[in-house]
Amino acid sequence: MNHFQQVNQFLKDSSFFYTIAIGMDSKYTYVSKNYDRNFEFTNGTLLGRHFSVTLHPDDIVICEQVGGQCFSEPGRLFSATLRKHDGRGGFVTTQWEMQAIFDEKEQPEGIFCIGYNITEFVDTQSRLVSANTQLNDIGFMQSHLVRKPLANIIGLSQMISEESKGEKVTQLSAMLAKSADELDQVIREISRKTDE
Numbered sequence: 001m002n003h004f005q006q007v008n009q010f011l012k013d014s015s016f017f018y019t020i021a022i023g024m025d026s027k028y029t030y031v032s033k034n035y036d037r038n039f040e041f042t043n044g045t046l047l048g049r050h051f052s053v054t055l056h057p058d059d060i061v062i063c064e065q066v067g068g069q070c071f072s073e074p075g076r077l078f079s080a081t082l083r084k085h086d087g088r089g090g091f092v093t094t095q096w097e098m099q100a101i102f103d104e105k106e107q108p109e110g111i112f113c114i115g116y117n118i119t120e121f122v123d124t125q126s127r128l129v130s131a132n133t134q135l136n137d138i139g140f141m142q143s144h145l146v147r148k149p150l151a152n153i154i155g156l157s158q159m160i161s162e163e164s165k166g167e168k169v170t171q172l173s174a175m176l177a178k179s180a181d182e183l184d185q186v187i188r189e190i191s192r193k194t195d196e
Contacts, residue, residue, distance in 0.1 A: 021112050026052075027051065070100035093118050150184055
């Protein structure tokens with residue numbers, strides 16, 4: 001049993017991994033149950049169909065390029081991230097490793113591929129990047145846009161306190177200065193946390 005067949009036997013019932021083989025005619029020569037279950041949406045099989053039927057049109061060229069690499073360096077794995085139709089008008093993101101397969105006469109037979117769905121990972125990564133951008137924006141606003149008027153309030157409260165001779169105004173000015181200082185400390189702490 002060759003390496004390709006051993007891997008297929010091991011992963012044929014996997015719920016996580018997809019295994020496929022694509023022949024020299026660019027058609028599926030093998031598809032695992034999990035691959036058919038996730039990407040064949042007419043209740044048949046992808047076996048014998050052109051590999052591009054499952055792909056985002058822009059990703060076909062990626063497969064062609066990686067396939068060329070597989071044949072130029074036999075025995076080496078090459079990776080690709082590809083979008084596949086989800087059956088609802090959208091796409092899932094999949095990660096693949098591919099290797100050229102050869103027959104017993106060392107003639108090219110096709111490409112063997114093993115992949116899995118990384119959509120959740122990609123979505124989480126995108127949300128983290130977005131959250132980080134938002135935190136940076138908040139940090140900028142706090143350190144530049146909020147702190148300027150707050151500094152003005154602190155300065156004005158000091159000026160009022162210095163210019164006022166009345167006890168009541170002095171007390172109110174001190175309360176204003178204390179509240180402004182407390183707010184300044186909170187903003188500094190928030191800014192520090194967004195810079196971490």
